[in-house]
Amino acid sequence: MESKGHINRYLPVAILYFFFNSLFLPLGLLYTTLLAPIFFIWVCLKRKPTGIFYYLSAVLAFACIHIWNGANPLYYLQSSVILLATYIFCLSFYVFVRNTGSLRSLFKDLVIINAVFTVLALILFPVPGLRELVWYNNSITSGVKDVQRLKMFTYEASYYSTLLAPLVLYYGLKALILKPAQRWLLFSLVTVPVLLSLSFGVISALFLTVVFVYLSDLRLLVENRKTIRIVAVAGLAGLLGVIILYKLSPNNVLFVRLGNIFEGKDTSFRGRTTDSFFIAWRVASKKSILFGVGPGQIKLLAVDILRQFYRSNTFTQANTSIPNSLAETLAIYGIIGMVARLGAEIYFFFRTKVYTNYYRLGLFLFIFIYQFTGSFITNIAEYVIWILAFTQGLFPEFDKWRRNAEGSFPVAEAGAREEPDLPGLSS
Numbered sequence: 196m197e198s199k200g201h202i203n204r205y206l207p208v209a210i211l212y213f214f215f216n217s218l219f220l221p222l223g224l225l226y227t228t229l230l231a232p233i234f235f236i237w238v239c240l241k242r243k244p245t246g247i248f249y250y251l252s253a254v255l256a257f258a259c260i261h262i263w264n265g266a267n268p269l270y271y272l273q274s275s276v277i278l279l280a281t282y283i284f285c286l287s288f289y290v291f292v293r294n295t296g297s298l299r300s301l302f303k304d305l306v307i308i309n310a311v312f313t314v315l316a317l318i319l320f321p322v323p324g325l326r327e328l329v330w331y332n333n334s335i336t337s338g339v340k341d342v343q344r345l346k347m348f349t350y351e352a353s354y355y356s357t358l359l360a361p362l363v364l365y366y367g368l369k370a371l372i373l374k375p376a377q378r379w380l381l382f383s384l385v386t387v388p389v390l391l392s393l394s395f396g397v398i399s400a401l402f403l404t405v406v407f408v409y410l411s412d413l414r415l416l417v418e419n420r421k422t423i424r425i426v427a428v429a430g431l432a433g434l435l436g437v438i439i440l441y442k443l444s445p446n447n448v449l450f451v452r453l454g455n456i457f458e459g460k461d462t463s464f465r466g467r468t469t470d471s472f473f474i475a476w477r478v479a480s481k482k483s484i485l486f487g488v489g490p491g492q493i494k495l496l497a498v499d500i501l502r503q504f505y506r507s508n509t510f511t512q513a514n515t516s517i518p519n520s521l522a523e524t525l526a527i528y529g530i531i532g533m534v535a536r537l538g539a540e541i542y543f544f545f546r547t548k549v550y551t552n553y554y555r556l557g558l559f560l561f562i563f564i565y566q567f568t569g570s571f572i573t574n575i576a577e578y579v580i581w582i583l584a585f586t587q588g589l590f591p592e593f594d595k596w597r598r599n600a601e602g603s604f605p606v607a608e609a610g611a612r613e614e615p616d617l618p619g620l621s622s
Contacts (some may be wrong), residue, residue, distance in 0.1 A: 203301050205291065212575075213305055213358055214312065217350045223277075227575060231280035234287040241290050250282055257528060261489030264482045268455065277573055285578045297455030300589075303381065306362055309347075310384040313391070316345055344500050345391035353569060356394040357576045360565075361583055363389055363401055364557045365590070368408065372415065372553055373592060380385035396467065396568045404561040408553055412595065467569040471519035475526035476502055478517070487529035495518060497526075520577060543585045554593040558584035 203209075216225045228235075238244050254275065261271065292298070316329040320343070331346040344352035362385045370378035389398060399584055409415045477500045482488040490577040494512040517523040525533045538565065544550070549559045562580040570577050583589060591597070 266489040271490030352392040353394040356392040356397040471522035473523040478526040
């Protein structure tokens with residue numbers, strides 16, 4: 196627990212992770228990757244890292260099969276080192292979460308810092324040369340070019356919005372379920388940047404997550420009639436806004452992209468979903484559909500497949516990838532790896548009783564959905580969400596058993612006072 200006015204000692208690392216992890220680095224390299232040895236030493240000082248043994252055992256078993264099947268040793272080693280660094284970061288984050296008293300003050304600090312950066316990004320927007328520091332010029336869908344999307348200091352808008360997803364869910368569910376004073380302020384501060392990122396995959400997954408959380412416990416619908424009225428009014432206002440937008444600008448980016456998605460013309464959506472699984476299957480089939488081709492081999496084996504599939508010669512080893520973490524798992528580790536991944540997710544869902552906590556359930560639902568629509572196998576933002584979802588004891592104010600007879604939550608007893616308020620800004 197942090198006292199009022201005290202700076203969280205983990206805040207500098209959190210700022211690095213959220214805002215500057217890839218700044219000035221080559222694509223694919225992160226500061227958390229470079230700092231892996233320090234993270235490992237820190238974990239060793241905190242506890243015996245027994246998970247390393249199981250991880251290395253699984254890696255060695257797959258490596259024997261992959262090398263036997265003719266994997267390129269140099270590419271294999273390079274990618275394996277990055278995967279190991281990713282694992283070490285995840286292990287250190289898990290140890291941090293298990294040892295920290297509360298994440299509430301850290302969450303609030305990150306939301307406020309991000310809001311300040313968002314204001315800065317809006318100021319820089321009309322300034323050529325500086326705008327590119329925080330905005331991402333993207334052809335978002337067929338027929339729509341040069342759309343500016345907020346990426347902050349990360350390398351891509353959807354990655355930035357994935358980083359913010361745990362904060363959006365925390366303050367969103369807090370506003371809807373716990374209903375503290377001034378509940379919409381911080382939620383708005385963290386939601387606006389996600390909307391500015393124009394990451395339809397993340398935004399859609401967040402919306403579906405909230406719907407599924409409510410459907411998981413129908414008492415939320417029955418007992419929160421005021422919330423239902425607010426949602427209904429907001430829905431009608433949104434529908435009216437859509438109608439007005441359609442009348443004023445029928446060819447806006449939202450309608451064009453939705454139309455392309457339904458017609459199967461949206462190359463970005465297809466590339467992150469159905470195309471990714473088709474290409475992953477083709478890649479894995481080149482070596483072993485059961486065990487995959489191994490780390491680092493996609494760049495060697497997928498170039499010709501992508502060129503033939505998209506009828507384009509623009510693909511090279513430098514820009515070849517499978518932009519879907521589940522599909523990439525299929526390509527690298529085959530059916531066995533993909534089944535093991537999904538099996539582990541389902542196992543830990545029940546093992547850690549994710550369903551007993553609204554926030555952890557929301558995290559699980561979001562990232563479970565999102566892994567079918569994007570991401571990549573070394574995406575630490577994705578693993579952070581998995582770890583938060585599977586860590587018991589986090590944010591007990593969202594525990595279902597804390598509901599009283601009237602269907603409300605004893606927020607004060609659930610530890611809400613552990614979160615220090617900033618002057619003039621209540622959570």
